[in-house]
Amino acid sequence: MIDLLSLYRTMVRIRAFEDAAEAASQGGVSWGGAATGGGEVRVKGPLHLSTGQEAVAAGVCAHLHPTDLLTSTHRGHGHTLAKGADTTRMMCELFGRAPGTNGGKGGSMHIADFSVGMLGANGVVAAGLPIAVGAAQGLKIRKLDAIAVCFFGDGAINRGPFMEALNWAGVYQLPVLFVCEDNRISATTDSSAMTAGPGASARAAAMGIAAMQVDGTDVQAVSDAAAQLIADIRAGHGPRLLHALTDRHKGHVSVDPATYRKPEDVAAALARDGIARARARLVEQGQGAQAEQIERAAKAEIDAAVATASAAPAPDPSAAFTDIQTIGAGVWA
Amino acid sequence: MSSTVMTYAQAAALALAQTMEKDPTVVALGEDLGRGGVFGQYRGADGAPLAQRFGADRVIDTPISESTIVGAAVGMALAGCTPVVELRVVDFALCAIDEIVNQAAKNRYMFGGQGRVPMVMRMPIGIWSSSAAQHSQSLEAWFAHIPGLVVVAPSTPADNHGLLLAALQSGDPVVYMEHKELWGTQGPVTPGAVVPLGQARVVREGADVTLVSWSRQVQACAQAAEQLAAQGVQAELIDLRTLWPWDKETVLASVARTGRLLVVHEAVQVAGFGAEIAATVAEHTAARVARLGAPRIPVGYAPGLEAESRIGADKIAAAVLRLIER
Numbered sequence: 001m002i003d004l005l006s007l008y009r010t011m012v013r014i015r016a017f018e019d020a021a022e023a024a025s026q027g028g029v030s031w032g033g034a035a036t037g038g039g040e041v042r043v044k045g046p047l048h049l050s051t052g053q054e055a056v057a058a059g060v061c062a063h064l065h066p067t068d069l070l071t072s073t074h075r076g077h078g079h080t081l082a083k084g085a086d087t088t089r090m091m092c093e094l095f096g097r098a099p100g101t102n103g104g105k106g107g108s109m110h111i112a113d114f115s116v117g118m119l120g121a122n123g124v125v126a127a128g129l130p131i132a133v134g135a136a137q138g139l140k141i142r143k144l145d146a147i148a149v150c151f152f153g154d155g156a157i158n159r160g161p162f163m164e165a166l167n168w169a170g171v172y173q174l175p176v177l178f179v180c181e182d183n184r185i186s187a188t189t190d191s192s193a194m195t196a197g198p199g200a201s202a203r204a205a206a207m208g209i210a211a212m213q214v215d216g217t218d219v220q221a222v223s224d225a226a227a228q229l230i231a232d233i234r235a236g237h238g239p240r241l242l243h244a245l246t247d248r249h250k251g252h253v254s255v256d257p258a259t260y261r262k263p264e265d266v267a268a269a270l271a272r273d274g275i276a277r278a279r280a281r282l283v284e285q286g287q288g289a290q291a292e293q294i295e296r297a298a299k300a301e302i303d304a305a306v307a308t309a310s311a312a313p314a315p316d317p318s319a320a321f322t323d324i325q326t327i328g329a330g331v332w333a
Numbered sequence: 334m335s336s337t338v339m340t341y342a343q344a345a346a347l348a349l350a351q352t353m354e355k356d357p358t359v360v361a362l363g364e365d366l367g368r369g370g371v372f373g374q375y376r377g378a379d380g381a382p383l384a385q386r387f388g389a390d391r392v393i394d395t396p397i398s399e400s401t402i403v404g405a406a407v408g409m410a411l412a413g414c415t416p417v418v419e420l421r422v423v424d425f426a427l428c429a430i431d432e433i434v435n436q437a438a439k440n441r442y443m444f445g446g447q448g449r450v451p452m453v454m455r456m457p458i459g460i461w462s463s464s465a466a467q468h469s470q471s472l473e474a475w476f477a478h479i480p481g482l483v484v485v486a487p488s489t490p491a492d493n494h495g496l497l498l499a500a501l502q503s504g505d506p507v508v509y510m511e512h513k514e515l516w517g518t519q520g521p522v523t524p525g526a527v528v529p530l531g532q533a534r535v536v537r538e539g540a541d542v543t544l545v546s547w548s549r550q551v552q553a554c555a556q557a558a559e560q561l562a563a564q565g566v567q568a569e570l571i572d573l574r575t576l577w578p579w580d581k582e583t584v585l586a587s588v589a590r591t592g593r594l595l596v597v598h599e600a601v602q603v604a605g606f607g608a609e610i611a612a613t614v615a616e617h618t619a620a621r622v623a624r625l626g627a628p629r630i631p632v633g634y635a636p637g638l639e640a641e642s643r644i645g646a647d648k649i650a651a652a653v654l655r656l657i658e659r
Contacts, residue, residue: 069412102445114447119411124435130404131436137405138412141360141390148408164398168405171396323446325505327483327530328578 001227002062005287007219008278009294010058014078015275016302017087018051021077021094021108024306025254042310043094043254045107050078052217052249055274056181057082059222060149060242063230067146069117069135071128074109075181075248076121079151085113091305097312104315105323117146126156129165129178136169136176136239147175147233155186157200166239170207173238177229178204180241181216183248188260201243209239216244217274220281247272336521341487342374344494344522345455345511349417350377351525352501353387359501360391360409363402363419363455367394371421372457372516399428403454407436410450415501423456423510424467437506438481451504453497458486459549459599460632460643461513469632469642471548471600476508477577477609483507483530484576488551490520492574495528503530512549533580535587539567542593542653545584545610547573550597556646561653568653576606581613588614593656594622597649599642602626621659625652 025043050057053075061082064070072079080090085101093100094108101113112120119135122128132150139146156162157180169176180200184191197203201211210232214225222244229240247269251258258266282291321329339347353359361375367389369375369382375392376382384392395402399420406416420426426433433454440450458471477484483505487493493511500507507530536551537558546554551572558568569587573579588594594614596607607624615622627642 069408071408100445102443102447105445106443110443112444112447114411114444119408119448120440120444122436124431127404127431127436130401130432131408131411133401134405134408134410134416135412136408138409138414141409142358142413144412148412161400161404164396164401165404167396168398168401323442325441325481325483327503327505328575 002223004220004278004282005290005294007058007062007223008282008291009298010062010082011054011219011275011278012294012298013087013301014054014057014081015051016298017077017081017090018049020091020302020306021047022049022250022254024095043108044096045109047094047108047254048075048252049250049254050075052247052269052273053181053183054078055219055222056179056216056244056246059219060177060179060226062223063226064149065146066116067144069119069132069139069146069148071119071132071135071150072121073125073128073152074121074123075153076111076151077108080111080113080118080121083113083118084116085118087301088305088308089113091309092312095309095312096314097309098315099312103319105319126152126159126161128152129156130161130168133165133169133174133176136174137172140174147177147230149177149179151179151181153186154180154182154184154191154195154199157203158195163203166204166207166209169239170209175233176239177233178239178241180243182243182245185248185252187252188256188258199243201241204241209241211241211243213243213245216246217272217277219274219278336523338519339378339490339522340516341490341493341511341518342372342516343378344490345374345497346376346383347378347522347524348494348497348501349375350383350386352498353391356415358414359417360393360414361417361419362393362395362406364395364397364421366392366419370419372513374511374516375419399425400432403429403432404436406452407432407440407450410452411448415451417501418452418454420454420456422468422513423458423472424470426454426456433476433508434479438479442481449504450506453500453507453509455509455511457513458510459512459514460639463634463636463639465634466631471598473510473576474600474604474606477606481506482577484510485530485574486510486548486576487574488515488548488572490518491522491526492528494522494524495526496530496574498525498527499530502527510548514549528574531575531578531580533574533583534572535583536570536572537568539569539591541567541591542569542595542656543584543587543591544568544570544595544597544649544653545573546570546597547576548599550599550644553644553646554597554649557649557653560646560650566653566657579610584610584614585617588618588620592620594620595625595653595656597625597644599644600626601629603629621656623652623656625649
């Protein structure tokens, strides 16, 4: 069993990262693309925050090794951090700076750190699922002792690649964990109005893939479920799905005020915040001092990341022409 | 090594088998591959499906799930494999357009060069056997437009062998477009002879006009060149072989001698790849340029309707004469 303090540390680091990224994006691109004006905008593009969903990333990734492969969504900072990426290089990427994980070519929506097995956030909903099943198949073909994990949202289950990828994983009995982060909102629309049937775990069950549904704001519950599912996968029992009910505290994209949400729903979500509940449990267990130490360290870490990213150089414009392809790279206008 | 006569389909199968023999990370996946592919292009010289030789884990029969066929291949590539993806016909590749354009082609760039996506996506093109509007298209221009992709369209058995070997070695995502009407074409193939990507082949030399084409239309252009020679017009014929990157040097050098260019392709002429070549030549030379492609109509079923989309030797020769008289 993973120690709650360790899970708490990951959650607090993600929250600190998201809060800092949000602050740095103020005045940036709003939902719909209109500039909101004012101040220096250091994170310029669309920023999809995972604030409120930290327990899922922390609880699942606690059971992964650097050799395990991960695909993520447009809301992927938490997964990237939890998989082991360096927060300074992540922040540099959001700031569009040369030392960023992607050299400034991807930004928030494409954040990735292949060195820790994080194969990328993705700007296309459900696009990570086929890539993850292929990664799992590649690991199997190469007889490597590792698994693939794929995070996706509840909106993704209504795209064809979700059904294709689950079927595919079942057919070839691949070592892959599907993790549905069900925050019950597809971009800005209530998912229940757009989804027939009971959702991700039921669809997995229909294809013979064992699934578990958990309270995705309870990090210990997520961790315990992930431990069991991942142990099954590593034992060669084929794919599994974890359906985590969670809460998105923010809008779809950073400057989306989310006026379409009922105030009582938002209040309920904030009241069951996974970080606050994990902290209360730690205090009950007499670990309040350790929790405070974790919070201070996270703040210091992210403050330093912001300072480094603010001072980091932009990529040289010539980088626009590199890393495209080996044969016939973009030489002709 | 000496050459052997084989079909266009067998030539590709030999290239794949040779590469799979050497490299255990090379795999093939697609619908009906276990049986040897719908066109028999995954069968060895003995006629046996390659799956029998390499196993079902390396020649993988897949569900009819084009998005995941290509998406999974991207994942396999990131996990250290070199997948060959079979999409049956280019028309079906459109079911996987996100995976081709947004995932395979963009991966290397948008993740800052952290990964590579070596893969070959075979998507047969062209009019074939009254197959109508959804099984007959030539969509090479769609893919040549996308940064990150290499686009190949072989016209002979030797090229279908040598270009596939090169594509498998390239390390890039390659859109590999075989022509369905060429599967049975026979020709000499030297096993293991790689044809470099991006190098055109001068099929025939001539001083009066440069014909640039690829895939099956190279045959029609060769026939047209014969007809024109009988009328005293010497056409130089260039088989482009690779559409991205295309061999600009060879084309420009030829046009510098002939002063006239006609690009011929089976694809719809409007916004076809011929426009790119014609415009490039016009930008770099004072040559007279023209294009000849299909009218902007879907391919019809009835033979008389289908024929309206075909570009035969007569149409090509007439276009050359118009260009000369212009």
